[in-house]
Amino acid sequence: EADIYQTPRYLVIGTGKKITLECSQTMGHDKMYWYQQDPGMELHLIHYSYGVNSTEKGDLSSESTVSRIRTEHFPLTLESARPSHTSQYLCASSELGISDPNEQFFGPGTRLTVL
Amino acid sequence: AQKVTQAQTEISVVEKEDVTLDCVYETRDTTYYLFWYKQPPSGELVFLIRRNSFDEQNEISGRYSWNFQKSTSSFNFTITASQVVDSAVYFCALSLFEAGSYQLTFGKGTKLSVIP
Numbered sequence: 453e454a455d456i457y458q459t460p461r462y463l464v465i466g467t468g469k470k471i472t473l474e475c476s477q478t479m480g481h482d483k484m485y486w487y488q489q490d491p492g493m494e495l496h497l498i499h500y501s502y503g504v505n506s507t508e509k510g511d512l513s514s515e516s517t518v519s520r521i522r523t524e525h526f527p528l529t530l531e532s533a534r535p536s537h538t539s540q541y542l543c544a545s546s547e548l549g550i551s552d553p554n555e556q557f558f559g560p561g562t563r564l565t566v567l
Numbered sequence: 568a569q570k571v572t573q574a575q576t577e578i579s580v581v582e583k584e585d586v587t588l589d590c591v592y593e594t595r596d597t598t599y600y601l602f603w604y605k606q607p608p609s610g611e612l613v614f615l616i617r618r619n620s621f622d623e624q625n626e627i628s629g630r631y632s633w634n635f636q637k638s639t640s641s642f643n644f645t646i647t648a649s650q651v652v653d654s655a656v657y658f659c660a661l662s663l664f665e666a667g668s669y670q671l672t673f674g675k676g677t678k679l680s681v682i683p
Contacts, residue, residue: 483668494571494658494673495612502668511670542612552619553600553662553669558612 455479458543458559465533466567473528473562475543484526485544485556488512495542501526502548533566540564570594571661571674579680580649588644588677590659596620600662601635601642602671607655615657618642649681 455478465471477484482503487495487510497510501520515537516530526545530537540563544556570593580586592601603615616626618635626633630647646653656676662669 492576492676492678494675495671496673497670500670508666511672540610542610544612548668553617553671555602555614555617556612556671557614558604561610563610 456543456545456557456559458541458562460562461560462563462565464565464567467532467534469533471530471533471564473541473543473564475526475528475559476524477526477543477545477557477559478524479545479557480523481545481557482523482548483546484520485546486510486516486518486526486528487542487544488514489540489542489561491540499528533564535566538564538566571659571672573657573659573674573677575677576675577678577680579682581682582651583648585645585647586649586679586681588646588657588659588679590642590644590674592640592642592659592661594661594663596663598664600669602660602662603633603642603644604658604660604673605655606658606676612658615644646679649679651681651683654679654681 459474484501486499489495496512498514499518542561543559546556547554572591599620601618604612606612632645634643656678658676659674660671
């Protein structure tokens with residue numbers, strides 16, 4: 453069973469609010485990821501990190517930002533939420549995988565609704 | 568550009584039937600990896616299998632089996648004697664080495680419903 457946690461699981465918030473989605477893992481993984489998934493659609497990578505103080509943008513442009521101050525923690529922040537941000541956000545982690553890709557372990561997701 | 572196509576959006580089967588989920592991928596790279604993940608209603612993705620481009624052996628794990636054919640760029644997934652607990656969305660994904668690390672590109676997923 454994967455030890456990766458996301459809070460909150462569900463969030464309904466008004467337009468313009470600042471929100472932070474939390475993600476923590478206890479597996480000591482260096483690499484962490486944030487994916488955005490609209491209902492019935494594929495996952496799109498929006499951010500990833502190789503380790504502490506490393507953050508990179510993914511394939512899908514996102515107005516969110518991330519930080520990686522501690523290995524186990526990779527929060528995602530939206531400074532001003534808009535209805536277009538309504539989606540499911542999935543956090544994942546893996547070993548670094550320089551020579552080959554390792555399996556990613558996923559959290560349960562945060563379902564965000566912006567009114 | 569790489570791409571993963573899961574042509575079946577939704578499939579319904581009756582319990583104990585066999586079902587095959589199709590996955591076709593596109594890439595110009597010779598080294599790549601293919602994955603299958605399961606997303607149950609609870610939301611988290613669960614890793615099922617990883618296969619590299621140099622290993623075309625089919626794999627069987629219990630009721631699950633995977634058929635990798637490079638000639639047709641396909642990596643199909645078969646569930647034998649399906650059960651209600653198999654109901655989920657199944658994602659096929661392609662991993663290529665880009666910008667210093669491996670990244671996953673997911674297909675749109677196939678929603679499998681197993682009816683008791």
